[in-house]
Amino acid sequence: CSDMASRIFLRIREEQGLAYYTGAFQILGMAPGAFAFYLGTSPAQLEHAQSELLDEIAKLAAHGLEEGELDRVKKSWVGKNLISRQSPESLARTAALDELYGVGHDYHEKLVARVQSVTAAEVRAAARRYFGPDRPHVVARVLPG
Numbered sequence: 001c002s003d004m005a006s007r008i009f010l011r012i013r014e015e016q017g018l019a020y021y022t023g024a025f026q027i028l029g030m031a032p033g034a035f036a037f038y039l040g041t042s043p044a045q046l047e048h049a050q051s052e053l054l055d056e057i058a059k060l061a062a063h064g065l066e067e068g069e070l071d072r073v074k075k076s077w078v079g080k081n082l083i084s085r086q087s088p089e090s091l092a093r094t095a096a097l098d099e100l101y102g103v104g105h106d107y108h109e110k111l112v113a114r115v116q117s118v119t120a121a122e123v124r125a126a127a128r129r130y131f132g133p134d135r136p137h138v139v140a141r142v143l144p145g
Helices: 007-015 042-064 069-086 087-100 106-115 120-131
Strands: 019-025 034-040
Touching: 007 019, 007 034, 007 042, 034 042, 042 120, 069 106, 069 120, 087 106
Parallel strands: none
Antiparallel strands: 019 034
């Protein structure tokens, strides 16, 4: 949901020209964390752009990702993950955090295989659980200038 090939970017920015940028991020840790979608648009288009974003999130919650999207996401995630662990410093930090989180220092080695094994049905179930209609909290901020 956060790159230039995502359905959100393609629909809201490329097809409709409603936003300068779109994206998503997550905050992970010991607490439940958060997953957020965002976009940057003009004040005049805020309501329409927000409506389109919520519509895309609802579609994701109802249907999950298509197989092609899921394959692209897996390849992208695996590549970024492997690159992020290339230095001894980042590998040590990853192993230390994995140990602190209680999953074992070698969890990151198992995680790549787990991500590659994720099915469309699992994604659909998670999307329904976390992005369903009772879940969103909308915050809109108009910056001056």
